[in-house]
Every structure is written in C-alpha cells, then in structure tokens.
Amino acid sequence: MRKFREKYFGDAAFYRMVFAVAIPIMIQNGITNFVNLLDNIMIGQIGTESMTGVSIVNQILFVYNLCVFGAVSGAGIFTAQYYGQNNTDGIRHTFRFKMLAVAAITLLTVLLCLFQGRYLINLYLTGEGSAASIDASLASGLEYMVLMLTGLPFFMITQVYGSTLKECGQTLLPMKAGVVAICINLLFNYLLIYGKFGFPMLGVKGAAIATVLSRVIEAAIIVFATHKDAEKNPFVVGLYRSLAVPADVTKRIAVKGTPLLLNETLWAAGMATLAACYSLKGLNVVAALNISNTICNLFHISFVAMGEAVAIIIGQILGMGDMKRARETDTKIIVFAVLLCTCVAVVMFVTAPLFPDFYNTTEDIKQLAAKLIMISALFVPQHALLNSLYFTLRSGGKTMIAFFFDSVFIWCVSVVFAFALAKLTTLPILWIYFLVQLADAIKAMIGLIFVKKGVWLQNIVE
Numbered sequence: 001m002r003k004f005r006e007k008y009f010g011d012a013a014f015y016r017m018v019f020a021v022a023i024p025i026m027i028q029n030g031i032t033n034f035v036n037l038l039d040n041i042m043i044g045q046i047g048t049e050s051m052t053g054v055s056i057v058n059q060i061l062f063v064y065n066l067c068v069f070g071a072v073s074g075a076g077i078f079t080a081q082y083y084g085q086n087n088t089d090g091i092r093h094t095f096r097f098k099m100l101a102v103a104a105i106t107l108l109t110v111l112l113c114l115f116q117g118r119y120l121i122n123l124y125l126t127g128e129g130s131a132a133s134i135d136a137s138l139a140s141g142l143e144y145m146v147l148m149l150t151g152l153p154f155f156m157i158t159q160v161y162g163s164t165l166k167e168c169g170q171t172l173l174p175m176k177a178g179v180v181a182i183c184i185n186l187l188f189n190y191l192l193i194y195g196k197f198g199f200p201m202l203g204v205k206g207a208a209i210a211t212v213l214s215r216v217i218e219a220a221i222i223v224f225a226t227h228k229d230a231e232k233n234p235f236v237v238g239l240y241r242s243l244a245v246p247a248d249v250t251k252r253i254a255v256k257g258t259p260l261l262l263n264e265t266l267w268a269a270g271m272a273t274l275a276a277c278y279s280l281k282g283l284n285v286v287a288a289l290n291i292s293n294t295i296c297n298l299f300h301i302s303f304v305a306m307g308e309a310v311a312i313i314i315g316q317i318l319g320m321g322d323m324k325r326a327r328e329t330d331t332k333i334i335v336f337a338v339l340l341c342t343c344v345a346v347v348m349f350v351t352a353p354l355f356p357d358f359y360n361t362t363e364d365i366k367q368l369a370a371k372l373i374m375i376s377a378l379f380v381p382q383h384a385l386l387n388s389l390y391f392t393l394r395s396g397g398k399t400m401i402a403f404f405f406d407s408v409f410i411w412c413v414s415v416v417f418a419f420a421l422a423k424l425t426t427l428p429i430l431w432i433y434f435l436v437q438l439a440d441a442i443k444a445m446i447g448l449i450f451v452k453k454g455v456w457l458q459n460i461v462e
Contacts, residue, residue, distance in 0.1 A: 010332045018333060022309040024171035027179070029301040042193050043207055044359040048287050049133055050204050051361070053140030055290035056124045059275055061148060063268040064109045068156060070264025071101040072163040073311075074257020077397055078249075079167040080312055081459065084319025091164065091235040093249045098160045100243060101261070106156045110149050117145050124279050124286060133283060140204050147208035154212075154219040161222045164235070167312060173225055181218030185210050259399040266407035270415055274436070277418040281429045287365045292372035295355045299348045299377070303384035306337035310391040318396055323457045330451070334388040341384035349377035371430055379437045382444060389447035396456030405450070409443050 010018075044051040075094040082090030113120070121141040125134045162174035188210035195201025202209065227236050245253075279286045310333050317326040352373035356366035393402045414436055421432040450456070 007328075008332060008335045010329075010336075014329075014332060015336070018309055018313070018336065021169070021171055021312050022305045024175040025166070025305040025308050026301050027175055029304055030298070034298055041358045042189055043204065044291075044361060046193070046203050046360075047136075048361050048365070049136035050140045051290060051359075052133075052283065052286050053121070053137040053142075054144050054204060054207065055286065055293075056121050056137070057141045057145045057148065059124070059272050060113070060120050060145075063265070063272055064105070064152070065155075066264040066268035067105050067109070067261065068102050068159050070261040071105060071257070072098045072159055073264065073394070074260040074399065075101070075253050076163050076167050076311070077256060077260075077315060077394060077399070078253055079164055080315030080395070081319030083168045084316040088234045090249070091168065092239060093245050094253065095160065095164050095235060095239065096243050097245050097250065097253050098163065100245070102156045102160060106152050110152060113145055113149055117142060121145070123276055125283070137283075144204045144208050147205060147212060151212035151215040154215040157219045158215065158222055161219075161226055165222075165226065165233070166308065167315065168233075168235075169312065169316070170232075173222060177218045177221040177225070180221060181214040184217050185214035188213055256397045256399050259403040260394065263399070263403040263407045267410055270407060270410035273415050274410075274418050277415065277422045278429060278433065280422040281432075284362075284365050284368065285429050287361060288368035288372060291356055291359055291361075291365070291369035292376065295352075295369075295373050296348075296376045299344055299380065300383065302344045303337060303341050303380065303387045306333065306340065306384065307387035307391040309333060310337075310388050311395050314392060314395040318457070318459055321459050323454075326457060327454060330392050334385065334392070334451075337384045337388045338381050342381045345377045345380035348380060349374055352377060368429070372433060375430065375434050375437070378434075379440070382437075382440060385444050386440060386447065389444070389451050392451050393447070393456050396458050398450075398456045401450055401455065405443060405447055409440075413439055413442070 043054050075097045079091055079094045082094065118138070121138055125137060158177070162177075165171070165173055189207055190196060191199040192202045192206025192210055193204075194206075200206075226233050230236050275286075275289060278289060310330065313333065314326055314330050317329060353370045355373065356369040359366065359369075390402055390406055393399075393405065417439055418432060418436045421427055421435065422429075425432075427435075
C-alpha cells in the first residue's frame with residue numbers, strides 16, 4: 001500500500017507545486033468561460049437566431065484560436081526546456097518564432113473570413129429550419145464576424161507573451177491581465193448589447209465591440225508589464241532588435257512544432273466539422289449545442305489547466321535532464337487530474353438542468369441542452385486522462401505521435417462516425433453525441449501505451 005501511494009500520489013510539497021502552476025490558469029480560464037457564459041446568455045436574450053449566428057462564428061474562430069495555440073505550443077516545448085536550462089537566448093528565439101508564425105496565421109484567417117465568411121457560416125445552416133430563421137442567423141453571424149476580425153492581432157500578441165510567461169513558470173501575470181480584460185468585456189457587453197446608461201443598443205455588434213476592446217486592453221497590460229520587469233523577464237532585453245531566428249533553431253522548432261501546428265489546426269477543424277455533422281439534425285441542435293458547449297467549457301477548465309500544468313512542469317524537468325523524476329511526476333499529475341475531474345463531473349451532472357433556464361429560447365432547446373451537458377459530464381474524467389496523455393507526449397517533443405493520437409483520430413474515427421450516424425441512421429442526437437464521445441476510449445488506451453513505454457522521456461534542447 002505504501003509503494004502504491006508513493007507511486008501514484010505526491011506529498012504536500014508536490015501538490016503545492018502543481019497548484020502554483022494550475023490554479024492561476026484555472027482562475028483565468030474559469031473567469032473567461034464564466035463571462036463567455038454571461039455573454040452567451042445576453043446574446044441569447046436577443047433571440048435564438050442571433051445566438052445561433054454568433055455561436056457559428058465563434059466555432060469558426062475557434063479553429064483560428066487553436067491554430068495560434070498550436071503555433072505557440074510547438075515553439076513552447078522548446079521554451080519550457082530552455083527555461084529549465086536557464087538559456088535566455090533560446091527563450092528569445094522561440095518568442096520571435098512564435099510572433100512570426102502567428103502573424104502569418106492571423107493574416108490568412110482575416111483574408112479567408114472576409115472573402116469566404118458567408119460560405120463558412122452557411123455550412124452550419126443546412127439542417128431543418130425556416131428560411132427566415134436561416135437568413136436571420138446568417139445576417140447576425142456576418143455582422144459579428146467582421147467586427148471580431150479586428151481583435152485578432154491583439155489576441156495574437158497576448159497569446160505569444162502569455163504562453164512564453166507560462167512556460168517560464170509565470171502564470172500570475174497572464175491571469176491578472178485576463179481578469180481585467182474579462183471584466184471590461186462583461187461591462188461593455190451589458191452596456192452595448194442592451195444600450196444601458198446612455199450607450200447605443202447595438203445587439204450583436206455590441207458584443208463584438210466589447211470583445212475587441214477587452215483584447216486590446218489585455219494585450220496592452222501583458223506587454224507593458226512584461227517589458228517593465230526585465231529583471232524577472234530577461235528575455236525581453238533586446239527582444240525586438242531583430243526578428244531573426246537562427247536557422248538551426250528554426251529547423252528544430254519546425255521539425256517538432258509543425259506536427260503540433262497541424263494537429264491543433266486539424267483538431268479544431270475536426271471539432272467544427274463534428275458540430276456541422278450534429279447540425280444535420282436541425283437548427284434546434286445548433287442552438288442546444290451552443291448552450292451546452294458554453295456551460296461545459298466552464299467545467300472543462302479543470303482538465304485544461306491540468307494539461308497545461310503537465311506541459312510546463314514536465315517540460316522543465318525534461319530540460320534539466322532528470323528523466324526518472326519526470327516519469328514519477330507525470331504519473332502523479334495524471335492520477336490527480338483524473339480524480340479532480342471526477343469530482344468536477346459529479347457537480348456538472350447534478351447542476352446540468354439549471355443552466356439552460358437562463359436562456360431566452362424554446363423549452364425543447366433547453367431540455368436538449370441540459371441532456372447534452374449531462375452526457376458531457378459522464379466523459380469529463382476521460383477528457384482529463386486524454387488531455388494529460390496528450391500534453392505528456394508533447395512535452396518530450398513527440399509531436400508526431402501526438403498528431404496521430406489527436407487530430408488523425410478525430411478525423412478518421414470521430415468525424416466519420418458522427419457523419420455516418422447523423423446521415424445514415426435515425427438515431428436521435430443524444431445517442432449520436434454519446435457514442436461519438438464513447439469512441440474516445442480507444443484513443444485513451446493508445447495514449448496510455450505510449451506514455452507507459454516512456455517514448456516521451458527526452459531532452460530536445462541539449
């Protein structure tokens with residue numbers, strides 16, 4: 001029993017270390033998702049069509065968000081290990097690589113949405129529903145999308161700075177900047193959506209303006225604070241004297257990071273395609289999934305933060321070259337993540353029927369959303385395991401394995417399975433949603449095999 005405890009559970013110092021990394025991330029993500037929930041409710045008060053249009057655009061921009069995440073994460077594997085080596089030049093090089101990569105992604109996204117936005121939104125409006133509802137959803141979506149694009153450059157800057165700080169063990173500044181931005185977003189959502197205290201009533205436009213404003217302020221805070229404290233952040237000294245990245249560093253990041261960028265891009269596109277498959281069951285499903293996903297994201301912060309903790313902590317230990325400690329620490333974090341998220345899942349399941357009542361929509365959509373949330377709750381522990389396994393493989397530079405583990409699986413199994421069930425069977429959406437998530441158990445077993453073999457135990461910056 002003692003050996004069992006020592007293998008799978010840490011002491012008080014271990015959990016303090018994990019919480020020091022994970023809690024600020026949980027707080028930032030938690031407040032972000034709570035405000036997203038309030039935003040969603042505010043927009044939902046305007047009407048189901050507005051909520052549907054906005055949710056579709058957010059699903060499209062979710063692909064962009066994860067492309068950016070993939071780009072900064074690919075270089076971030078090196079940042080964490082360089083930090084473990086106290087290599088400031090290496091951190092500076094990875095920062096520049098991130099900035100150049102996400103700038104290219106942002107430019108491509110803006111051009112794609114400006115010229116193909118109508119087509120992209122229409123992909124989600126193919127299910128059952130009246131012509132008037134479809135037209136109203138499309139109009140709301142296009143109106144929201146154009147304004148949201150102006151905030152992407154600021155989002156990009158925040159992600160580059162925030163990811164670098166987190167990989168260097170500094171999670172408090174990104175959290176503080178995020179909290180301020182979230183408060184700004186919430187305040188101006190209320191003022192501009194409904195036209196309170198003399199502000200114009202802009203509806204969907206107001207929601208977009210509030211989001212863009214919050215992103216500008218968040219970027220300004222994190223950039224100013226990072227450069228102001230050069231002693232704590234030595235990589236900022238001479239950071240912009242040049243944007244050049246040494247060829248050998250570029251090659252190494254590209255080799256390890258490209259699969260990760262492709263993975264995040266294809267995974268996000270796969271999730272968007274899954275949503276499109278579910279939408280074949282009607283516009284009610286689109287609205288219910290929007291409510292469900294917003295609520296679920298609020299609870300999912302637990303395994304998202306634990307995954308990031310794995311990437312940061314294990315990456316730094318691997319950079320130090322201590323493989324035995326890396327394996328032991330990883331096992332304990334994974335066990336803790338699953339147990340923590342099991343508790344979260346119970347709360348999520350019990351409270352699921354309460355949240356949809358806040359929305360101004362039909363009773364059928366509310367009931368469907370509540371059941372989707374309950375199904376999602378059943379799989380939260382599974383998501384915690386999958387997320388921890390993925391970040392473990394990634395922390396050691398095994399990005400090609402992570403690529404097959406994540407995005408190849410979603411396209412070859414999840415999307416194909418969902419499309420076949422939605423198109424070729426008469427199963428209701430609840431059964432389709434349940435079976436698609438159940439199929440992820442296959443991925444969990446594959447991930448456990450790779451992690452147990454220790455293929456990820458390597459220092460990639462030596």
